[in-house]
Amino acid sequence: MAFTFTTADCQTAASNLTSSASNFGSLIETMGELINSVSNNYQSDASTTIAESFRQVKEVGPAFQEAVNNCAKYLVETVAPAYEKLEATAKSKIEG
Numbered sequence: 001m002a003f004t005f006t007t008a009d010c011q012t013a014a015s016n017l018t019s020s021a022s023n024f025g026s027l028i029e030t031m032g033e034l035i036n037s038v039s040n041n042y043q044s045d046a047s048t049t050i051a052e053s054f055r056q057v058k059e060v061g062p063a064f065q066e067a068v069n070n071c072a073k074y075l076v077e078t079v080a081p082a083y084e085k086l087e088a089t090a091k092s093k094i095e096g
Contacts, residue, residue: 005083006083006087007080007081007083007084007087010075010076010079010080010083011075011076011080013072013075014072014073014075014076014080015072017068017069017071017072017075018069020068021064021065021068021069021072022065024065024068025061025065028057028058028061031054032054032058035050035051035054036051038050038051039051
């Protein structure tokens with residue numbers, strides 16, 4: 001079975017990655033609001049532990065989003081053009 005991956009597939013994957021990074025940021029923001037609400041309304045060791053654990057996750061969130069967005073950018077700016085060139089070269093060899 002042949003593996004196929006086209007320029008359009010690169011662009012689709014990049015779009016999906018960018019969307020996922022944005023959704024991740026929104027989710028982290030919403031979770032933060034919910035965890036803060038629980039922590040403010042229910043003081044316990046468990047809520048304190050959960051809030052602290054979440055703060056640690058939230059701290060790495062921007063770096064994670066940046067990495068995902070950089071991957072998407074790499075797909076569009078580097079991989080997709082390479083596939084375009086490969087496709088053109090293969091087509092010219094087949095037709096040539």
